[in-house]
Structure formats: C-alpha cells, structure tokens
Amino acid sequence: xxxxxxxxxxxGKISAAGSTxxxxxxxxxxxxxxxxxxxxxxxxxxxxxSGxxxxxxxxxxxGKISAAGSTxxxxxTFGxxxxxxxxxPTYPSRIESCNAGEYMTGSGCQQCxxxxxSSxxxxxxxxxxxGKxxAAG
Numbered sequence: 559x560x561x562x563x564x565x566x567x568x569x570g571k572i573s574a575a576g577s578t579x580x581x582x583x584x585x586x587x588x589x590x591x592x593x594x595x596x597x598x599x600x601x602x603x604x605x606x607x608s609g610x611x612x613x614x615x616x617x618x619x620x621g622k623i624s625a626a627g628s629t630x631x632x633x634x635t636f637g638x639x640x641x642x643x644x645x646x647p648t649y650p651s652r653i654e655s656c657n658a659g660e661y662m663t664g665s666g667c668q669q670c671x672x673x674x675x676s677s678x679x680x681x682x683x684x685x686x687x688x689g690k691x692x693a694a695g
Contacts, residue, residue, distance in 0.1 A: 570598050587611040590629030601627045656680060
C-alpha cells in the first residue's frame with residue numbers, strides 16, 4: 559500500500575529521505591549571517607551576527623559594530639566601519655562628524671596640523687608622542 563509517486567515539498571523546503579508527510583518538510587538550515595523566519599532565511603542586519611542554523615541574530619557587544627550578514631562576534635569591531643554621520647538639528651544639511659586626520663570646529667572639519675593626529679569623529683587633534691612626527695592630516 560505504498561505511494562506510487564512522491565510529492566515535492568513546498569518551495570524552499572526540504573525533507574529527509576523516507577519522509578511520510580508534508581509536515582516533515584522544513585526550510586534548510588540558514589547559512590552564517592542569516593537567521594530563520596517563518597518565511598525562510600533572512601540576512602542579519604548591521605551590528606548583529608548569526609552562525610549557521612541560527613533562529614535569531616545576536617547583537618554585537620556594547621560599542622562594537624558590524625556589517626549586515628556578519629557570521630560571528632569576531633566580525634564585531636570598534637569603529638572599523640564608518641558610523642553614520644550625526645546630523646546637526648540646527649543645520650540639518652551639515653554633517654557633524656569628521657574623517658580621521660581632521661577635527662570638528664564651529665565652522666566645520668579642519669585638517670590636523672603637523673605632529674598631531676585624530677580618529678574619525680574627533681573634536682580635537684592629539685599631539686604625537688615624544689620623538690614622533692607626522693605630516694599634516
């Protein structure tokens with residue numbers, strides 16, 4: 559009294575050999591950087607990560623960021639990705655974040671002078687350690 563043919567699982571779903579009903583059909587496990595939803599795998603968003611087979615994404619530790627689709631906590635780093643610029647409420651078109659080698663002044667970003675440096679988003683430049691020199695910017 560066996561079936562004379564097999565019925566395919568719905569799109570995107572798979573089943574093990576010898577499955578006996580549509581209830582045995584399930585989505586294939588998601589790859590790293592994705593998580594399972596009711597409608598299948600979705601990419602993990604920015605500042606989150608997920609390993610293979612995940613049912614949800616995990617947020618990066620405090621202060622760390624990651625690109626969308628990250629696969630492990632190792633992908634979460636301090637500032638290796640450019641954070642979104644902060645827009646001034648007073649001047650909406652003015653960006654309130656400067657690049658590395660620059661610092662914010664009342665009139666916008668200014669290049670750091672010789673023998674000083676800054677990281678992205680700095681409000682001032684830092685002097686080089688004793689005996690060290692750098693070019694402007």
